[in-house]
Amino acid sequence: MTYAQQRSGDGRKDLRYPAAPEPLAVPMYDNHAHLEIVDGDEPLSLTEQLDRAEAVGIVGVVQASGDVESSRWAVDAAASDPRVLAAVAIHPNDAPGYAADGMLDAAIATIDELAAHPRVRAIGETGLDFFRTGPEGHAAQFASFEAHIALAKKHGIAMQIHDRDAHDAVLETLVRVGAPERTVFHCFSGDDEMARICADAGHYLSFAGNITFKNAQNLRDALKVTPPERILIETDAPFLTPVPLRGRPNAPYLVPITLRFMAAELGIDVDEFATQVAANTLAVYGSFED
Template sequence: MTDPSNYVRTRSQDGTRDVRWPDAPEPLTVPVYDNHTHLEIEDGEVGLSLDEQLERAGAVGVIGVVQAGGDIESSRWSAWAAASHPRVLAAVAIHPNEAPAYAAAGRLDEAISVIDELAAQPRVRAIGETGLDFFRTDDDGRPAQLESFEAHIALAKKHGIAMQIHDRDAHDAVLETLERVGAPDRTVFHCFSGDAEMATIAAERGYYLSFAGNITFKNAQNLRDALKVTPRERILAETDAPFLTPTPHRGRPNAPYLIPVTVRFMAAELGVDLDELCAQVAANTLAAYGPFED
């Protein structure tokens, strides 16, 4: 088997993006975690190693990350990163937009089996990201997405770990599937993209809602409304790095060290003390994924 530590991808640059790393924000006084990031994807004018990413994050009060996979290779890398670093936990899965390609190649069952094996590792604490995406996948690919999603739900239950959901333009179908099949005990809507009504339903069912940098975007009032109706004990924070860089750095590379920008914005929107929100988000992260220290 190829050494998973060697698996690193580079985000494609089209020459129009500003690829300078943003300045580090003011450190948080109460530390938090980034509960969804993709550090196997290098970005920026200078690529940062895993150690450099964790160093930058720790310097501003982001003391741990959940590294998420989306295919066999990135899931293996995520599991390796978590096994190698005490500040990393892993989520492993076949992304819903990858499921149709695996199915077309006759490899979806094999891929699910690999995720099953990885999920048995002690520092793999979530199945994710899995779910449904009706934006990038057309009708022909949806049966494979649904088959994969239901298989991932079963794996999260089998291993007794959390599940991170990718939901894009598929809110009703995701909620219906979770209700019909039965959601894992700890279900996280990664990069929550619904509105206040959906947030209320999700919270009533005991799901966690994870908010990313796009909550700061001017056109994201639905996310701000959703945040305000979400019980504090259900709120998580993430970067989805290297994507969804928060304002005022939108369009530049994202990384876990920018979580303070997002949580400060969230605290202001909620009208709550920043330290209080950070303490709650940190407690919620540990409740969802367990301790980072073995």
């Protein structure tokens, strides 16, 4: 499934957005969402999404991208609302299609141009996906990934990695090519051993609502060995809605559910944990007010 196909919906169009959770006392951020994807029975505009998030203490969202169209959308959103920062990229599952059409270099050149915008604070999401793309598309994925790494370094901004069934290849590429200074494993999907490797390399691990899933013990184990200063939180909205709302549309205003779950797993105060994760987010992406 390409990024564009994901944007067409996932069979949940007749569902309503859940009720808002109890607000957080400490201002927090969603460091990876796809707010251009319309979902649910009552689709929300960008402003409505951000207003709902702000009402529960989520004061900023990093809008991630996966193709040229969504990257332009992200830049426009970040330019229009100070609660949004943008990440721009070609998704690894889209890279083979661009390459087959002879358009991968042109698409990456467009990402390069967009990355120069002051509200673009990351290249993402990029990386490798061996689950949805077979061996015939791996060469294009590697070429795209390495080009995106170069763009993050060129523009001095963070990089958000999409890694699915490609852990070893992603880590090897980062070592071989050299990772950007601020590298984020979006929707971290590894285990505690991989978490240690990433943290030792100075990377950030971003956890999503799937850490609450019954079958995600590997993510909970990974969380517990990750240094607090390397932890980020995201929704990947409208996907990966946390338990007990799994299967309904996700949105940034549901971050408090995942954050409280993670704090409980770590056995620490929610406000203390939120303060640390918020500081981590600003360290990676910079101020939303600039």
